[in-house]
Amino acid sequence: MDPELRREIILDNYNSPVNKGQGTSEYIKVNTNNSSCIDNIDLWILIDNNIIKDIKFDGEACAISTASTSIMTKELIGKSIDDALTFVESFECMIDEKEYDSEILNEANVFDEIYKQANRKTCATLPYKGIVKAIEEYRSRKE
Numbered sequence: 001m002d003p004e005l006r007r008e009i010i011l012d013n014y015n016s017p018v019n020k021g022q023g024t025s026e027y028i029k030v031n032t033n034n035s036s037c038i039d040n041i042d043l044w045i046l047i048d049n050n051i052i053k054d055i056k057f058d059g060e061a062c063a064i065s066t067a068s069t070s071i072m073t074k075e076l077i078g079k080s081i082d083d084a085l086t087f088v089e090s091f092e093c094m095i096d097e098k099e100y101d102s103e104i105l106n107e108a109n110v111f112d113e114i115y116k117q118a119n120r121k122t123c124a125t126l127p128y129k130g131i132v133k134a135i136e137e138y139r140s141r142k143e
């Protein structure tokens with residue numbers, strides 16, 4: 001990805017994050033935090049009939065973590081939980097410099113060089129850990 005464009009997308013999502021706010025009691029709430037950074041984000045995820053209907057987030061976080069969460073909400077809302085998990089897997093492979101499907105990651109490709117800053121990798125993957133927790137919680141409630 002073009003470095004200028006990458007920077008612009010990250011800054012845009014940091015300065016004007018989408019889906020910022022809090023969910024209602026219908027949402028599954030999870031906390032994600034990163035001891036090596038200021039990141040401490042609460043995520044609210046609304047899943048209905050195996051589809052992610054909505055995601056909201058609130059809290060304090062660095063530019064990378066905030067931008068990553070904002071982008072993630074845009075990409076995952078409307079997806080089935082299986083497609084969301086496939087997305088998360090691709091994203092984590094990208095961060096770990098393994099083979100991944102850049103086609104499905106859309107705007108999340110802006111973190112394709114974050115591996116060069118080892119201490120930022122956790123910031124970028126933080127919201128994805130939260131989504132996986134929420135999906136596990138949803139599945140355990142259904143059983």
Ligand code: ZN
Nearest residue numbers: 037062065123
């Ligand atoms: Zn951070």
